[in-house]
Amino acid sequence: MTQPVVSRRDFLKISGAAAGAVAATAGMLRAPVAQAAVSANLLDPDGDGYISTMCEMCVWRCGVRAKVKNGRVVKLEGNPEHSHSQGKLCARGQSGLMTTYDPDRVLHPLVRVGQRGEGKFRQASWEEALDIVASQMLRIKEQFGPEAMVFSSTHNLSQVQFENVLNGFGSPNYGTQRSLCFNAMVTAFLLTYGVEEPARNYDTVKYILYVGRNMAEAISTSETSGMVEALARGAKLVYLDPRFTKTAALASEWIPIRPGTDLAFLLGMIHEIVTYELGDCEFVKKYVVGCEELPAAMAEYTPEWAESKCGVPADTIRRIAREFAAAKTDALAHPGWRTSNFINSFQTERAIATLNAISGNVLVPGGCLIADSPEASGVSLGKPPQPAYPRVSALRLDGVPWKYPLVPLKLGVFQEIREAIITGQPYQARGWFISRQNPVLSIPDRKRTLEAMGKLDFIAVVDVIMNDTAWFADVVLPEASYLERYDPLHVVDGRIFLRQPVIEPQGEARSALWIYKQLGERLGLGDFFQYADEEDYLRQQLAPLGLDLELLKTRGYLDPHIEVEEPTEIRFNTPSGKIEIYSETLGNAGFSPWPTWEEPATPTPDRFYLLTGKVAQHTQMGTQNNQLLHKYSDKPRIWLHPSAAEPRGVLTNDLVRVRSDVGEVVVQALVTEAIRSDCVYMTPGYGHLSKGLRTAYNNGASDSELHVTYTDPVSGGQALTQTFVTVEKA
Amino acid sequence: MAQTKRYGFVIDVARCIDCRACLVACSVENEVPMDNTRIWVHDLGIKGTFPDLTRSFLPYNCMHCDNPPCTEVCVSGATYKDPDHGLVLVDQDACIGCGFCVDACPYNARYLDNERGVVDKCNACVQRLDVGMSPACVATCVGGSRLFGDLNDPTSEVSIALKNARSVQRFDLEYKEGVFTGPNIYYINGDVLQSGMGPRMPQYTLAEQGWKKALVPLMAAAVGGAFMVQATYFTKQLIEGEKEFDE
Numbered sequence: 023m024t025q026p027v028v029s030r031r032d033f034l035k036i037s038g039a040a041a042g043a044v045a046a047t048a049g050m051l052r053a054p055v056a057q058a059a060v061s062a063n064l065l066d067p068d069g070d071g072y073i074s075t076m077c078e079m080c081v082w083r084c085g086v087r088a089k090v091k092n093g094r095v096v097k098l099e100g101n102p103e104h105s106h107s108q109g110k111l112c113a114r115g116q117s118g119l120m121t122t123y124d125p126d127r128v129l130h131p132l133v134r135v136g137q138r139g140e141g142k143f144r145q146a147s148w149e150e151a152l153d154i155v156a157s158q159m160l161r162i163k164e165q166f167g168p169e170a171m172v173f174s175s176t177h178n179l180s181q182v183q184f185e186n187v188l189n190g191f192g193s194p195n196y197g198t199q200r201s202l203c204f205n206a207m208v209t210a211f212l213l214t215y216g217v218e219e220p221a222r223n224y225d226t227v228k229y230i231l232y233v234g235r236n237m238a239e240a241i242s243t244s245e246t247s248g249m250v251e252a253l254a255r256g257a258k259l260v261y262l263d264p265r266f267t268k269t270a271a272l273a274s275e276w277i278p279i280r281p282g283t284d285l286a287f288l289l290g291m292i293h294e295i296v297t298y299e300l301g302d303c304e305f306v307k308k309y310v311v312g313c314e315e316l317p318a319a320m321a322e323y324t325p326e327w328a329e330s331k332c333g334v335p336a337d338t339i340r341r342i343a344r345e346f347a348a349a350k351t352d353a354l355a356h357p358g359w360r361t362s363n364f365i366n367s368f369q370t371e372r373a374i375a376t377l378n379a380i381s382g383n384v385l386v387p388g389g390c391l392i393a394d395s396p397e398a399s400g401v402s403l404g405k406p407p408q409p410a411y412p413r414v415s416a417l418r419l420d421g422v423p424w425k426y427p428l429v430p431l432k433l434g435v436f437q438e439i440r441e442a443i444i445t446g447q448p449y450q451a452r453g454w455f456i457s458r459q460n461p462v463l464s465i466p467d468r469k470r471t472l473e474a475m476g477k478l479d480f481i482a483v484v485d486v487i488m489n490d491t492a493w494f495a496d497v498v499l500p501e502a503s504y505l506e507r508y509d510p511l512h513v514v515d516g517r518i519f520l521r522q523p524v525i526e527p528q529g530e531a532r533s534a535l536w537i538y539k540q541l542g543e544r545l546g547l548g549d550f551f552q553y554a555d556e557e558d559y560l561r562q563q564l565a566p567l568g569l570d571l572e573l574l575k576t577r578g579y580l581d582p583h584i585e586v587e588e589p590t591e592i593r594f595n596t597p598s599g600k601i602e603i604y605s606e607t608l609g610n611a612g613f614s615p616w617p618t619w620e621e622p623a624t625p626t627p628d629r630f631y632l633l634t635g636k637v638a639q640h641t642q643m644g645t646q647n648n649q650l651l652h653k654y655s656d657k658p659r660i661w662l663h664p665s666a667a668e669p670r671g672v673l674t675n676d677l678v679r680v681r682s683d684v685g686e687v688v689v690q691a692l693v694t695e696a697i698r699s700d701c702v703y704m705t706p707g708y709g710h711l712s713k714g715l716r717t718a719y720n721n722g723a724s725d726s727e728l729h730v731t732y733t734d735p736v737s738g739g740q741a742l743t744q745t746f747v748t749v750e751k752a
Numbered sequence: 753m754a755q756t757k758r759y760g761f762v763i764d765v766a767r768c769i770d771c772r773a774c775l776v777a778c779s780v781e782n783e784v785p786m787d788n789t790r791i792w793v794h795d796l797g798i799k800g801t802f803p804d805l806t807r808s809f810l811p812y813n814c815m816h817c818d819n820p821p822c823t824e825v826c827v828s829g830a831t832y833k834d835p836d837h838g839l840v841l842v843d844q845d846a847c848i849g850c851g852f853c854v855d856a857c858p859y860n861a862r863y864l865d866n867e868r869g870v871v872d873k874c875n876a877c878v879q880r881l882d883v884g885m886s887p888a889c890v891a892t893c894v895g896g897s898r899l900f901g902d903l904n905d906p907t908s909e910v911s912i913a914l915k916n917a918r919s920v921q922r923f924d925l926e927y928k929e930g931v932f933t934g935p936n937i938y939y940i941n942g943d944v945l946q947s948g949m950g951p952r953m954p955q956y957t958l959a960e961q962g963w964k965k966a967l968v969p970l971m972a973a974a975v976g977g978a979f980m981v982q983a984t985y986f987t988k989q990l991i992e993g994e995k996e997f998d999e
Binding site for chain 2: 250
C-alpha cells in the first residue's frame with residue numbers, strides 16, 4: 023500500500039509556504055494577487071475572502087469561488103452563477119488546491135543532466151531554459167525544416183496561444199488528445215448535424231439512452247446533477263455497458279451488451295422506428311436528408327438481426343425503440359464520448375445521431391439535444407492583432423488528410439504521429455514540444471511511445487507536475503497552476519467567465535500566456551504575441567465589447583448585452599443545410615453514406631476484451647498524484663468475473679499477469695459480478711513511471727502498456743476496447 | 753423543549769452516486785488528517801448475480817444523536833450537545849484525547865487525531881452555519897443526496913424532504929436499557945436497514961490505515977451483536993406524528 027507522503031501538518035506547512043513565496047520572482051504579475059484583491063474589496067484587509075475563478079481539474083470548467091486566507095487558498099466552492107457548477111464541485115474540483123499545493127510540483131525550470139528517464143535534472147533560470155528550448159527548435163527548423171518539430175497540447179484555455187507557437191513556427195504537426203477520446207463522436211456529429219458536440223438538455227427529458235456514457239462516474243457536474251434530477255422526477259434510463267458501473271446501478275434498465283455491438287442494438291432500434299413510422303415524421307421530412315430512403319437503407323437491420331449480433335433479445339430492442347419513440351422530443355440518446363471504443367464507434371455515433379433526428383428532439387424548443395453552434399450566443403471576443411501564419415507545405419505526420427480524408431484538421435490522429443516518429447515516414451521528426459499533456463500514458467502501447475521519444479533529438483514539456491512525459495523530457499518548464507494564473511476568457515451560455523490567480527504562483531511557475539510569449543519572442547514570432555502581459559491580453563479580448571476587466575475580476579463573470587436574432591428557419595451547418603443521415607460527403611470519400619453495420623473483432627475464447635472507463639475521483643492520467651483524491655480513491659484493480667477467476671484460481675487482491683499483443687502488466691484482481699465474463703476492466707491513468715510523482719508512482723498498472731493501436735479509418739479515433747488480453751495468476 | 757432548533761441531516765439514498773465530492777470537501781474544509789476521515793460513503797457492495805445486480809450507497813457521519821452516548825463518557829466535558837440546535841460538538845481546547853468517546857460511539861463516527869491529541873468528528877461545519885452556509889458536504893453534493901437543516905422548522909428543506917419521502921429510516925439504537933440514541937440522520941427513499949448497510953469499514957486507499965489504527969476493535973462491537981436487530985424503522989407516518997408532537 024502506498025504511504026501518505028504528506029501528513030496534515032506538512033500539508034499546512036506547504037500551504038503556508040506559498041504565502042512567503044509572494045511575487046518574489048514576479049515578472050508580469052507585478053502587483054501581488056492579494057494586494058489587488060484587497061483593493062477590489064474581494065479580500066478584507068487581513069487578506070481573507072473569496073475570489074471567483076474557473077476550475078481546471080477536468081475540461082468541464084466549472085465556476086469556482088476560492089476561499090483565500092492570508093495568501094493561501096483554503097477551500098473551493100462551486101460558483102452558483104456558473105451554469106456548469108451551479109454551486110457545486112465534484113471530488114476533483116474540491117481537491118484542486120491539493121494539485122496546487124502538491125509537494126511534487128515542478129516549481130523551477132529544469133534541464134536534464136542524466137539519461138532520459140533517469141530523472142536527473144538541474145535547476146535552471148527561465149532565461150537559460152527558454153534559450154535552450156528556442157535554440158533547439160531553431161536548430162531543428164534550420165536543419166530539417168519546421169515540420170520536424172511536433173507540437174502537442176489539448177483542451178486548455180491558453181491553447182489559442184500555443185497554436186500561435188505551432189503555426190507561427192510553421193509546423194503542420196499538432197498532436198491533440200482528441201483521437202484518443204472523441205474523434206468518432208465529433209466526426210460523426212459534424213458530418214450529420216454540422217456541430218462538434220451537441221449540448222444536452224435535461225429539463226424535460228423523460229427517456230435517456232446512454233451508450234456507455236457512465237454519467238455517475240465520468241462526471242460533468244451540472245450534467246450529472248441533471249441526470250440525477252431527471253431520474254428523481256421519474257425519467258427512464260436505459261444504459262448499455264458491459265460493466266455494472268455506478269450509472270448502471272441508477273439505471274432503470276441495464277443492458278450488459280457485448281463490446282462493439284452497441285451499433286447493432288441501435289440499428290435495430292432505428293429499423294423498428296422507421297419501419298413502423300413511430301418517429302417524428304414531420305420533423306424528419308422537413309429537416310433530414312435521406313428520409314424517404316431511410317427505411318429501405320435500414321431494411322436488413324431487423325431487431326432479430328440485431329439480436330444475432332449483440333445478444334440482446336429482439337423483443338427488448340423493439341420495446342426500447344417504441345418507448346424511445348413514444349417519448350418524442352423528451353427522449354435523449356446521448357452522444358457520449360467514445361461509446362464502445364471500437365473501430366465501428368464512428369458508425370455507432372452516426373446511429374445515435376440518427377436516433378435523435380428521427381425522434382425529432384434536435385434543435386426544436388424543448389428538445390433534448392441542442393445541435394446549436396457555440397457562436398449562437400453572439401459573444402465575439404477580441405484578440406491581439408497578429409500577422410498571417412507562414413504557408414505550410416509539408417505533409418502532416420498524422421496522415422490527415424492524405425490518409426484520413428474526413429478527419430477534421432484540428433482533431434488529427436495523435437497515435438499516427440507516434441508511428442511516424444518511429445518509422446521516419448514520410449519524414450523524420452526531430453523534436454517535440456508538449457504542453458500539459460501526457461502522451462506516455464495516453465497513447466496506446468506505451469513501450470512504443472517511449473521508443474518514439476528515444477528517436478527524438480529534443481523534447482520540452484510544459485507542466486505543473488513531473489508527469490510521465492516530463493520525466494522523459496530534456497527541459498521542463500513549470501506552469502502556474504489554475505489557481506495561480508490568468509488564462510484567456512471562456513464564454514458559457516453567453517456569459518463571459520474569467521480564470522484569474524487567487525494566490526501568487528509558487529516558486530518560479532508562470533502562466534502559459536507568459537511562457538508562450540517568451541518562447542515565441544525567442545523564436546522570432548513576437549508579432550504573434552502582441553500583449554504586454556496577461557491582463558493586457560484579457561483587456562484586448564474585452565475591448566470590442568466595451569467591458570471592464572476590473573469588474574470582471576471582481577465578479578468573476580460579465581453578461582455582455584448582445585442582441586441575438588432568433589433564426590427564422592432551422593438550418594444545419596451541413597452541405598445541404600439539413601441533418602445528413604444520408605451523407606454525400608461520406609459517400610464521396612468511399613465510405614457508406616448511411617449508418618451501417620461494421621463487424622467488430624472478437625477475442626479468441628482464451629482472451630478477454632480489455633475495457634477502460636473513468637472513475638469519479640480522477641481525470642485521465644493527470645490527477646493520480648493529488649493526495650486528496652488518492653485518499654478517497656479505490657485501489658486500482660483489474661475487474662474479473664467469478665466464472666473467469668475461478669478456473670484461474672484467482673481471488674480478490676491476488677496478483678494477476680495480464681498480457682496483450684503489445685505488453686504485459688501485473689496488477690491486483692477484483693473478482694466481481696459487475697462485469698461480463700468475457701471482459702476485464704482496468705481504471706485508466708494508473709501505473710505511472712515518473713518517480714517525480716511520489717503518490718502516483720508504482721500505484722496500480724497502466725492500461726496503455728496493454729492497449730494495441732487500432733485506428734478508425736473514417737474518424738481517426740483509437741479503438742481502445744479492441745485490445746484482447748489473457749489473464750493468469752502471477 | 754428548550755432546544756429551539758433541531759439540526760439534522762436528511763439523506764436521499766436514491767440520489768447518492770458515490771462520487772465522494774462530499775468526502776474531499778469535508779477533508780479540506782475541516783483540515784482532516786490525510787489518514788482520517790470525518791464522513792464516509794458506505795458501499796454495501798454489489799448484490800445479486802450477473803446480470804441481476806443492485807448496488808446502493810450510504811452517506812454517513814456523526815448522527816448528532818438526541819441521546820448521545822459519547823457525551824455521557826466524556827470525562828473533561830469537551831464533548832457536549834449544543835443546547836441551541838442539538839449538534840453534538842467537541843470543544844477541542846478542553847479535550848484531553850482520552851478516546852473514551854471514540855469507544856462509546858456506536859456509529860464509529862469519531863476518531864482520535866494523533867497529531868493534535870484530540871478527538872475529532874463531524875461538526876456539521878458549524879463554522880459555515882455561523883455565516884449562513886450549509887455544511888461543506890451538503891453544499892457540493894452533486895446528486896443532491898445530502899440535505900441539512902432545522903428539523904423543527906416545517907418549511908426547511910429537510911422537513912419538506914421528509915414529508916415527501918417514499919420511505920424514512922434511521923439507525924436508531926438502544927445503547928442501554930430503554931435508552932435509544934435518537935440519531936438525527938434520516939435516510940429517505942431507499943432501504944438502508946438491509947443486511948450489511950450499517951456502519952462498516954470503507955475501502956479508500958488512505959483511510960484504510962486510519963481505520964486499522966484506531967477503529968478496528970470497534971468494528972466488532974458495532975457490526976456484531978444486535979445492532980441491526982435493534983435498528984428501528986420509522987415510517988413516514990411516525991415522522992409526521994413526531995412533528996405534531998413537536999408543535
